[in-house]
Amino acid sequence: MTINPGNHPMERVTQHHCTYRSKQYGFLTHDDEVFFKWRKDHLCTIGHDVWIGHFAIIMPGVTIGIGAVIGCGAVLTKEVEPYSVVVEVPAKPIKKRFSTQQIKALLSIQWRDWDYETMKNRLSEFNDIDLFLEKSHSIYNVALNGVEHI
């Protein structure tokens, strides 16, 4: 997998490192701040519980939502919605892992922030989305047919 492969300055006469890593080549005492700022401004954002398949490439600035699946070999050029499955070049959604209501509920529950003991006690529910949301309904007041935030 490759995340945020850097772009070279293709609009310049040369795409070589020497125009932006000029220190390394002894040309200047400083590197090209504007060039490196562009890279910093285009970081990738990857939500938790994302599965990235082999040889996928996440292009600069792309955001991947929580729980998404990136098929092997996909090239991501655009944002991926939470719990979506995307494949191909450029990556396109082929399905969602769960229904819209289930996804809303999962995003609302924010189980990633649970402490270790809670996770341990509820581990078996993670194998069954319906059971998981049913239990969460009583504990967190998450309505399955219309999420209520507590």
Ligand SMILES: CC(C)(COP(=O)(O)OP(=O)(O)OC[C@H]1O[C@@H](n2cnc3c(N)ncnc32)[C@H](O)[C@@H]1OP(=O)(O)O)[C@@H](O)C(=O)NCCC(=O)NCCS
């Ligand atoms: C994306 C993925 C999870 C989808 O799995 P799935 O839900 O079982 O999907 P299916 O095999 O039913 O395929 C659904 C369709 O997407 C296509 N497809 C699946 N994975 C694809 C991929 N990586 N690239 C392009 N097309 C893909 C299939 O050809 C099929 O197309 P069709 O509907 O025209 O026949 C899986 O194919 C994948 O890429 N897994 C990543 C494996 C990996 O890299 N593991 C690394 C170890 S961590």
